[in-house]
Amino acid sequence: MLFLILSSCFSVKAQLNIIPAPVSTDMMFGNFKFNSNTKIVLVDDVDEKNKAEVLFFNEWLQNYYGYKLELINYTKNQKNLIYINSVKNESEKYEFQIKPEQIVIKAKGEGLKNAFESLKQLIFDTYQQHEAILPACYISDSARFEWRGMHLDVCRHFFSKDEVKKYIDLISMYKMNVFHWHLTDDQGWRIEIKKYPMLTQKGAWRKGSMIGHYTDHKFDTLRYGGFYTQQDIKEVVAYAASKHVTIIPEIEMPGHALAALAAYPELACNDGPFEVEKKWGVFDDVFCPKPETFEFLENVLLEVMSLFPGQFIHIGGDECPKTRWKKCSHCQKLIKEKGLKDEHELQSYFIQTIEKFLTKHQKKIIGWDEILEGGLPPQAAVMSWRGTEGGIAAAKQHHEVVMTPGSHCYFDHYQGHPAVEPLAIGGFTPLEKVYHFNPVPEALNENERSFILGAQGNLWTEYLTSFDAVCYNALPRMAAISEVVWSPEQNKDLTGFLKRTKKHLKYLNFNKIPHSESLYNITYKVKTDSSTYKTYLYLNNVLFENNANDSTDLIMLLAGSRATQTYKEPIMITSSFHGGAQYFTAGKPFGKYCGIDIYYHKGLGKKITFTEPPSTYYNKGNLLDGMRGYAPRINEEWLAWTGKDMEATIDLKRIDTLSAVTIGCLKNETDWIYLPHKIELYTSADNNTFTPITTPPNITSTKDRYSYSYTFKPTPGRYVKVKVYCAPLIPAEKNGAGNRPWLFVDEIEIN
Ligand code: ACM
Ligand code: ZN
Numbered sequence: 001m002l003f004l005i006l007s008s009c010f011s012v013k014a015q016l017n018i019i020p021a022p023v024s025t026d027m028m029f030g031n032f033k034f035n036s037n038t039k040i041v042l043v044d045d046v047d048e049k050n051k052a053e054v055l056f057f058n059e060w061l062q063n064y065y066g067y068k069l070e071l072i073n074y075t076k077n078q079k080n081l082i083y084i085n086s087v088k089n090e091s092e093k094y095e096f097q098i099k100p101e102q103i104v105i106k107a108k109g110e111g112l113k114n115a116f117e118s119l120k121q122l123i124f125d126t127y128q129q130h131e132a133i134l135p136a137c138y139i140s141d142s143a144r145f146e147w148r149g150m151h152l153d154v155c156r157h158f159f160s161k162d163e164v165k166k167y168i169d170l171i172s173m174y175k176m177n178v179f180h181w182h183l184t185d186d187q188g189w190r191i192e193i194k195k196y197p198m199l200t201q202k203g204a205w206r207k208g209s210m211i212g213h214y215t216d217h218k219f220d221t222l223r224y225g226g227f228y229t230q231q232d233i234k235e236v237v238a239y240a241a242s243k244h245v246t247i248i249p250e251i252e253m254p255g256h257a258l259a260a261l262a263a264y265p266e267l268a269c270n271d272g273p274f275e276v277e278k279k280w281g282v283f284d285d286v287f288c289p290k291p292e293t294f295e296f297l298e299n300v301l302l303e304v305m306s307l308f309p310g311q312f313i314h315i316g317g318d319e320c321p322k323t324r325w326k327k328c329s330h331c332q333k334l335i336k337e338k339g340l341k342d343e344h345e346l347q348s349y350f351i352q353t354i355e356k357f358l359t360k361h362q363k364k365i366i367g368w369d370e371i372l373e374g375g376l377p378p379q380a381a382v383m384s385w386r387g388t389e390g391g392i393a394a395a396k397q398h399h400e401v402v403m404t405p406g407s408h409c410y411f412d413h414y415q416g417h418p419a420v421e422p423l424a425i426g427g428f429t430p431l432e433k434v435y436h437f438n439p440v441p442e443a444l445n446e447n448e449r450s451f452i453l454g455a456q457g458n459l460w461t462e463y464l465t466s467f468d469a470v471c472y473n474a475l476p477r478m479a480a481i482s483e484v485v486w487s488p489e490q491n492k493d494l495t496g497f498l499k500r501t502k503k504h505l506k507y508l509n510f511n512k513i514p515h516s517e518s519l520y521n522i523t524y525k526v527k528t529d530s531s532t533y534k535t536y537l538y539l540n541n542v543l544f545e546n547n548a549n550d551s552t553d554l555i556m557l558l559a560g561s562r563a564t565q566t567y568k569e570p571i572m573i574t575s576s577f578h579g580g581a582q583y584f585t586a587g588k589p590f591g592k593y594c595g596i597d598i599y600y601h602k603g604l605g606k607k608i609t610f611t612e613p614p615s616t617y618y619n620k621g622n623l624l625d626g627m628r629g630y631a632p633r634i635n636e637e638w639l640a641w642t643g644k645d646m647e648a649t650i651d652l653k654r655i656d657t658l659s660a661v662t663i664g665c666l667k668n669e670t671d672w673i674y675l676p677h678k679i680e681l682y683t684s685a686d687n688n689t690f691t692p693i694t695t696p697p698n699i700t701s702t703k704d705r706y707s708y709s710y711t712f713k714p715t716p717g718r719y720v721k722v723k724v725y726c727a728p729l730i731p732a733e734k735n736g737a738g739n740r741p742w743l744f745v746d747e748i749e750i751n
Contacts (some may be wrong), residue, residue, distance in 0.1 A: 028136035050086055110244035164181075176485065203259035249313060314365075334346065410460070411477050523594070557571075573600060606650055610646065629664055634671075655718045660709065670735050679697065683719065693712050720750055
């Protein structure tokens with residue numbers, strides 16, 4: 001009796017290991033012993049929806065613990081029961097009480113699925129020997145946003161219907177509810193359309209793919225492709241419904257249309273012929289807005305609508321070059337006839353025509369934020385990907401918005417240092433960055449905020465050639481986005497999230513789901529004490545930085561042939577250092593071994609001033625920290641200028657003997673990054689009279705990083721001035737022809 005009183009009077013706030021974090025959790029005293037004798041009571045046994053969820057839960061138990069729970073009708077005086085009380089209306093909400101004698105869940109359908117997802121994580125977390133000792137608690141849970149999505153591009157690489165189902169399982173596991181299926185693009189058309197069989201006979205297959213990174217410009221010659229029959233689609237849609245996930249199909253228009261044009265060239269502005277594209281990127285050949293094109297797209301959409309019961313159809317709308325439209329007599333005539341200002345308004349006319357058609361069929365359109373250009377169709381929702389600005393503009397016009405800015409929601413970006421991660425498109429979007437995303441921008445007022453439906457993570461698959469790679473890139477970032485869209489903003493707590501994620505990675509292992517463990521990776525910073533000018537190497541890790549490490553965790557330094565040692569404090573740099581470090585928990589390594597090269601030189605940590613500041617896009621780097629910019633991928637070590645020269649003056653703080661200077665530059669002409677056309681180097685004792693170094697440099701390169709090494713007669717000096725001249729305008733025939741190139745520099749080594 002006393003126990004019961006205590007358990008109802010005292011409750012403590014605590015974090016259970018559940019992702020996404022529930023809205024409210026109250027811990028009670030005691031625990032419930034969950035084991036193979038636990039029985040499930042469906043109080044309202046006519047609720048078919050709840051029965052289905054119980055079967056899914058039992059399937060999971062069977063798969064991973066080797067037993068199922070018995071389903072019984074209520075009998076008095078029984079213990080070790082899970083009661084499931086249905087509620088009137090189905091929603092994502094659930095209530096859940098673990099008491100020592102029973103677990104009571106109040107939910108229906110989707111809500112019950114969500115309750116079981118929480119329960120599964122708790123069972124895993126507390127399982128010892130033959131039972132889980134579940135802590136007594138009360139959870140009341142519901143979602144912050146109605147659109148909790150994940151996107152998957154099946155065009156750049158194709159994933160089978162069974163793999164797509166596994167992806168839907170992940171979405172559902174994280175209490176998310178939207179699967180944005182990117183079904184058509186330049187590199188493949190992936191959905192059978194009965195009226196237009198060539199779309200999949202021809203448009204689903206390409207004659208090769210890019211290998212390595214885009215910038216390598218290498219291809220294989222293997223026929224590649226695949227598509228889903230309408231039967232497959234029906235199966236996947238039904239499967240998703242059983243997991244409470246709505247599928248939003250994306251049929252791209254007017255751009256990213258090459259696979260369709262390869263099948264039906266008459267829909268383009270010119271005669272073609274067109275091929276399903278092997279290369280990644282944005283292509284000039286797009287749908288021409290002529291009557292046959294609209295007839296084709298409307299017929300396609302009729303079949304699409306008949307397959308996907310959701311309210312929204314995604315029509316793409318992004319990255320549509322206007323090159324062909326500018327030269328096409330039909331397009332130009334249409335612009336005049338409709339009184340349009342330009343090709344941007346023609347794009348808007350295109351989208352508006354499709355929107356009218358979909359509205360007539362009681363569907364809503366959603367498109368990438370380019371559909372704002374030239375005017376939004378009246379009912380269109382906007383998916384904001386080029387930052388949040390498009391979403392803000394749309395919400396201000398009272399249009400619905402899904403936030404998915406590249407900076408936080410593109411899971412094709414690197415999640416750790418490119419040196420230790422599989423090849424990715426670029427970018428840097430680690431777990432904590434995703435977690436910090438808030439889909440509701442400050443710039444919106446109360447009313448405008450109500451137009452933000454939610455957010456989603458996007459997974460473009462140019463570099464994801466297998467489903468394991470898809471999972472690796474998605475996870476655990478999906479855990480972070482699930483918390484962004486599910487958990488209340490005021491509950492945000494990075495430390496708590498990281499601690500739960502560590503446990504969650506074990507849960508992913510247990511469920512045999514591939515994922516990244518890059519949160520264990522070590523990062524490096526070099527900092528100089530501004531009073532002593534002593535320079536130190538700091539080893540960091542997101543768990544340590546946020547107090548999310550366990551007491552037995554440590555960072556182990558592995559210094560080449562030197563004995564390993566535990567990293568305890570910043571290391572003073574007095575010589576070059578080539579080694580690495582790794583995270584250890586209870587003596588076992590986690591994450592990857594992360595290498596570090598420090599090139600000691602006289603300029604280390606000294607003062608540098610620039611005549612012209614670097615571009616705000618690439619201004620985090622440090623040219624005097626002993627760490628050379630990474631190549632061929634760009635990381636934050638580099639400083640860059642666009643179309644401008646770099647002039648830097650370094651003050652060594654005292655006269656020293658100088659005999660060598662090495663400057664590192666990056667070359668990546670596909671990305672508009674050019675080597676300098678000239679470098680000038682000067683030394684000075686007084687920052688007034690500068691003596692030029694006239695010996696030519698010795699130029700060496702590794703992986704697109706070029707070193708310009710000057711050696712000269714030992715000269716006394718305190719100041720070094722380096723002028724690195726940006727290359728002239730990008731020549732014809734090159735990517736970005738006629739534009740000013742980028743100049744990337746790191747590091748300046750002075751000896
Ligand atoms: C996009 O990433 N092109 C929407
Ligand atoms: Zn045209």
